[in-house]
Amino acid sequence: TGWIAGWLSFCLSVRLLASYVSVTFLFVSFMPVNLSSHKLPSRMNGDFTNMAVHIDHKVEASFNMVNEKEKDKNLIGTKMATKVSQQVSSRSKLEALFSHPLYNLPRPHLLEDDWLLKLKPKQSDSEEDAYDRANWTRSAETHPAWLRYHLGISRWELYDRKDPSVAEVTQQMATQRILSAVQKSGGTQLKLIMSFPNYGQALLKPMRQERDAETDFNLFYFSDFERHNAEIAAFHLDRVLGFCRIPPVVGRLINVTTEIRAITTDHKLSRTFFTSPVGNLCFHGQCEYYCSTENPVCGRPQVLEVSLASMLPDLSLAPRRSWRSPWRRSYSRTKLAPWEKNPDYCDTVKQTPPYSQGTRLVDLIDMVILDFLMSNMDRHHYETFEKFGNDTFLLHLDNGRAFGRHSVDEPSILVPLRQCCRIRRSTLMRLRLLSLPGFRLSDVMRESLSQDPLESVAPLLSVQHLAVLDRRLKTILQAVHTCLEHHDDVIHDDLQGYDVNLYRH
Structure with a gap:
């Protein structure tokens, strides 16, 4: 009798242990995966190589x-x-x-005159502080992504959706160190030109209002803030429609102190920085509309959301x-x-x-x-x-x-x-x-x-x-x-x- 009682006790313990392991496994299986918050548009061409897609064109x-x-x-x-x-x-x-x-x-077949730019071989021994040494030849392998993107502009489209340089441009704008920030002249609202180590440049538009904020119905169409997220979404929509006529745009979080104020050579811009009553670093620049202490651009307290649009070739x-x-x-x-x-x-x-x-x-x-x-x-x-x-x-x-x-x-x-x-x-x-x-x-x-x-x-x-x-x-x-x-x-x-x-x- 004692032997049987011991055996039953052992079986019950094993069963309880198995239930515990099973429940633990299910818990772990359904725990949310901790994805990296640093998403980069590395698949902007839509070519997801690990996914098999079958479209039956006869249905x-x-x-x-x-x-x-x-x-x-x-x-x-x-x-x-x-x-x-x-x-x-x-x-x-x-x-x-x-x-x-x-x-x-x-x-369409492209003739020589259907390309916007031609590369003139040039080697530079320039070693400006913080900039990459430029040594570009006719070989595309030596070109930075923004130059390959520019060289791909043709009579019929701004870029080829399948061109990997477009994804590289957005990735670099989102991650590369910013070397210079100056205000862009002209226009009605504040915009900055940001420069990167590979001589690429991007047009920055800052976050001015919350994403969900609708335009006041009493405002005229020319009396509203520009939206950084609108620039990003417009690029994606233009691409989804098959147009490919908006330069690549990407979002980024920047530090107002280290990535604008500390590196700008624009004295007019630098004079407009101030700290708000709640300790946020703000600036307003100089422009036709919304460039005043009543309408500042502010970090939280120094972090700012922005859109960065790849610059077109110089005029x-x-x-x-x-x-x-x-x-x-x-x-x-x-x-x-x-x-x-x-x-x-x-x-x-x-x-x-x-x-x-x-x-x-x-x-x-x-x-x-x-x-x-x-x-x-x-x-x-x-x-x-x-x-x-x-x-x-x-x-x-x-x-x-x-x-x-x-x-x-x-x-x-x-x-x-x-x-x-x-x-x-x-x-x-x-x-x-x-x-x-x-x-x-x-x-x-x-x-x-x-x-x-x-x-x-x-x-x-x-x-x-x-x-x-x-x-x-x-x-x-x-x-x-x-x-x-x-x-x-x-x-x-x-x-x-x-x-x-x-x-x-």
Whole structure:
């Protein structure tokens, strides 16, 4: 009897131990992983090599076209091939998007004059303090990332999404030591030019208000702070739309003392530093608006969130032309612009160079679509590289006043599309793709933004700002459907000569 009691006691102990181990294992298995907060955009090209994505291009997904003419159905391809919602890894809609044929169209053949810059071999023995020794040759391996990015600018795009130098540029802007900080002249609000050891430079815009703060409804569109997170989100949105016309932008936390005040050679800027009543280090610089002690930029107490945008090639090397937008607002509290008073205003624009020929009008419509999605009302001018004349893409610069409101949309931004009823076929098809559940615009934007270092602090766009992208996308598609019901010449077919079966069922 004693032996049996001992054996039962031993069995009970083993069972209890096994239960403890099992519970402990489950607890450890479901503990949150402590991820590094220093996220770097090392996968900006969307090529996640360890993920297998399979898209069955023979499975149809309806775009739910409303009253579209049959010939337009044949032209546009109303049924796009995809099986993403069933087969694509839920971890990466962004990768699936960038794997789609619409984001991998054949690239036009480039002639020598289609490249913005040519490298002139030059060796420098300069050994300026703290700067890397420059010894650049024709070999790309000797070039810093920003120079390779500049050398990749062509007539048709600012950068190739698959170019690894773009990811390197953002990574370096987020991590390299800052050697110099001076205020950029011109403009209405405070901006700094930051220099790095490899001679690269970036345009800094500081955090002025909380991410979730909506623009006061009583303010005019020209009376609001610029947002650092808007510049970052605009770069990602431009890339998700397939435009690639905004220079690389990345977020960063900087120390106001060591990375601005202690290294600046700008005496006017240095005189504007002060300590706030709660001990935060602040400065305001000198500019047209919001540069005063009443509107300072402040660290917490010295740490400041900023956006850093890669600088374009110097104007002495690559001059740019500034164009006044035909749909520029009046910037008056009482006057209306011509396009606000004349519903047929686009008929005049279509007869005016450079909109009377080439792709300039649909280039501008692309920019309008970008601006409507992010609610940017401040597009008074745009720029192009002079070298390429009128036959080139538009630069989508200066997006700091975007993402100001999520509770309402601004229909006036979409007026050029409604008045002109013209749109690129490739743009329209990508918009329709982004309206599908498997590629939902808000989802791919959330995933793209998650690669930015500041996402470890807080989401760059609030849930409301992300959700509104889907609502605004539907508005754009409905505007195109309305155009197709009343006009024949709506689609600018930039896919002629390509195998359109790749983009249909």
